[in-house]
Amino acid sequence: MAQERDSRGLLTLVCVTCGRELSFEEMPPAHVVCDRCGGTVFRNYLTPVAADEATLSQLEETSRSVAFDEESPDTSPSDVRDVNNP
Secondary structure, X not given: OOOOOOOOEEEEEEEOOXXXXXXXXXXXXXXXXOOOOOOOOEEEEEEEOOOOHHHHHHHHXXXXXXXXXXXXXXXXHHHHHHHXXX
């Protein structure tokens, strides 16, 4: 029998057909059906809620500054113009 591991977190199922996200804090039902398109194939993502070294490191590496007066670190004015032009 497989050992039960500590799996505290938020499970997000993303429908492959339409992209609808379903979130579960507890074990999801055995058969999940998308309420938007009726799809039954999902990609799953587990977001841990326990603060461990790996989670904290990932958050530090991927975080962005939210201060309004700061410039984006690697963005030049020409990059911004390129984004605004289709």
